[in-house]
Amino acid sequence: MSAPVQTCLPPFLLIPCSWHPAPPAINAQVSICLPTLNARAFLEERLETILSQTLTDWELIVCDSHSTDGTWEYLSQWAHDPRVHLHQVPKEGLYAGWNECLKRATGKYVYIATADDTCAPELLERLAEPMDGNENIAVAYCGYREIDGRGQELTVRRSTFQKFIEPWMSARHDVDGRALFLITCAFDHNWGSVTGFAFQRALLDKTGLFRTDMGMNADCEWALRTLLVSPLVAFIPGRLATWRLHEAQASRNWGMDDARLCRDSMRDLLNDPRAGLPEAWKTVPAWSEQLMLKREWSYEELSELFRFVARANPRKFLTQCLRVGKQDPGMFFRQLFRLFAFPPMPTSSWEEHANHLLATFPCDWPPVPISSERPS
Template sequence: MMTAAKVSICLPVLNGIDYLAPRMESLICQSFEDWELIVADSFSDDGSWEYLQTFKNDPRVRLYQIPKEGIYPAWNFCIEQARGDYLYIATADDTADTQLIERLSELLDRFTDVSIATCAFDYIDENGAILREAGSFGGRFYGADLDRAHRRPGLMEFLVHSFFGPSWTTITSVLFRRSIFEQVGLFRCDLGPYADNFWARLAALESDTLYIPERLATWRIHPQQRSRGRSSQHTTAKAMAGAAVLSTVEDRLPAEWKALPHWRKTLLQTDWNEYFGQFNLYRHKLRSHPSAFMLGLLSALGRNPAYVAQQLCKGFPAAPNSNLEDEVRIIEQFCQLVKPALRVEELA
């Protein structure tokens, strides 16, 4: 009987033929060789499935066809098939440095109490050229710490995920211990593009995160990229799910946080600002884009009339003044309340 590989690579595919060859090459040529590749094709009709057949005789590669239900069901399917101790989620149009899995698995081998290891990445264009102006969500908080290898406390990551989105920005720069999916569960399939955001928040309460500054992953920006836009339905689901997540994990959050006035509202302010912002019920919108204001008013009357009444009583005030400095200050305030103070720990 064949022993399980140490690393399971998950690769969902839907009509990815334009970039599938460089993606497969970047996986097949990994310097770390103890891996299995689980490919889940959602009945592509552009030649992707036929191309993948060229790997069917490789014992490390398992090919499946699954219903076309979206990216998160496809991720979940692959995760359920995984047998390795570590798990890497690939995307069909991105690439990876040949040392990505080796370097990140070394981190998880070294720190056995941690289940998440991530690295720096580059945005690339359709031709694979690096877009120099790229930045990460996590960089908005971690700043200069991104230049050194470090360990991020889980509670700090929970805050960063909540205010800025997943700190790693692209899941293709992360290696997970597979057991964390047993602790946290799979990705929700009812949140549109926010599913990895909420999974990340829950995962942060199960594990710290290890980071190295080596640029070992890419995120490709190209004309054929499928939209992951934020619809009003998804924005509403995000706000509701954020509140539900907070209720679920409340007993695991520091008492010092919960002693603050309006702590719950503070932790959810990004979610709710995005939800209410979709209605455009602000004075400047009424003046500059009255049609957008009226459409938002009609939508809000049907979905949240109490919010309309609140804005009316306030004379349709300016939009909430949320900026990077405010969000960083809030995160730092919450971190300093925990004793010992939460801080990034440099890796020797």
């Protein structure tokens, strides 16, 4: 487990004039992308963890969407640091802000530093190392800790996805990107958090930027595209980053509309000839239905068109009937024919479904450990 983030600020944050920035980085190895919008409450911790990185060959690209809480004024103290590039960009949404940073990145590798999260000092060094040694490794990923708004670690119940993947996170593994794609399909869960991974900037030529028309699902959609074109993903042992859970974050809640976008984005991806889906997969009987299974079921699960909802809250049930009937008549009539019963599980467990996909669709699984690095 990585050391907890210190809450005290180093002298150069308390007294900016006493800090002398390092010489400018030429052809920085890592572009750190820091999109901000009214993130002042967390910036001191975030900047501290960036400035304390053991890998010092980086550039910091800040794109602020015209914050009104003092964020821009706080960031302006680094305006004369040649490693830091400050930009104000239009306020067009979360992922539009991410894209503005990515458009300006010049480093070999990219790390998206979400403004309210933190990371261990050795994060960038540990993530860059495997990509430096193997050009087939397009992404490097580590685990993370959940923290609250005050930086205190939370005890969060592990998901079935996390339990499934944990045996390969305890030591360094290079994992077939297509295998991770299949596992993500099986659990309808993003394979990682952006706060814990870095990637080759060249990947953007194949994946494009983040979509801005998909709500909170854009990072998961982009991650799936990334996995299909990544020969290998390096798993780095240790939880070297944090994911902060707090009421103000944009990705706090998940509902039926998000599940519908998630389902529809998967359909789009499977039908996109540019996505890099292996041709051998398309020879598997009912291949698309198998890959869509979990997302279809999750969407129905969140529809709330069930008898127990009608009994507990008739008004809510009728509202959902009207809403779903308008948005997705097919699903409404499926539930009507089921007499609004809860949708049956299409498989005995999602772990079994994951193993089925890994055995059915050609990929390199299970991964073989690379070394016995000591987790932090």
